[in-house]
Amino acid sequence: MADYIGDLRKLIGTKPIIMCGANVILLNDQDQILLHHRIDRDWWGLPGGAMELGESLEQTASREVLEEVGLVCGELKLFNVYSGENLYYKYPDGNEVYNVTITYLCNDYSGEIVVDPSEGRDARFFPLDMIPSNLSSTVKEIVEEFRIKYYDLKAQRVI
Template sequence: MGYIKDLRKKIGTAPIIMVGACVLIFNEQRQLLLQKRIDNHCWGLAGGSMELGETLEQVATREMLEETGLTPHELKLFNTFSGPELYYKYPHGDEVYNVVTAFVCTDYHGTLAFDEVEASAIQFFDLDKLPEEISPPDQVVLDAYVRGMNGGD
């Protein structure tokens, strides 16, 4: 979080455009991996903001490893999300307009673990039994994924 942290020292909590990536990680039972975030106490996808010079695939890979202990063998591009529905105000006051590229990963290795600084739990969920408390920016991504699975646009 070096770039965003440095930027915040200069501009405070003012709204910024924050580019990042997230990963929808599925196990062999087609269950989705979510982490319980410490900052807003909601469940969310593995993901985070881009550092200077990174590709979106590098962001997704780095964040997946840091937040889940898993490393992808392959990432499949799902979609890029932006716009007013991706506005988010963090509990500590920072405001962002997210531009998020979402990837899907079903082929990975590693030992499942979570970053205790950012999360309090990590768990696989059936898509039809997701928790109600989903982190708002991730809800947009999950809604689009489920719509796509159900033949929606």
């Protein structure tokens, strides 16, 4: 698949861009969420990443989960859409982005966790009351909103 963001960066350098992507809150049978420990910063985050040309958001979410943590997603359920100042990010290489992030919920997945060493150090499930404090700045709002809404979502059988 083409590297849309990489090709775009060759043209515009590190200037801010709007980047559309997706991430997934994977929930296990013990009501724990999967977090991915990234290598570019000492931060935990949700598996996810940038959309490539021609992909649907669901395809982006599923591809990124498979690439980053080795799990195959079944049904994805829309959780929320995030954008704005809180999703600004400056990468260690100087590239700046304003993310538009679509977050999905998934408790229908298969496989074993296998972390891609080019992107992560670790991936594991955490209880909702034991989320690491060093969350990625771009997912803090998402994880906090999920923690607040978790019991309502469960009562509605969304998850």
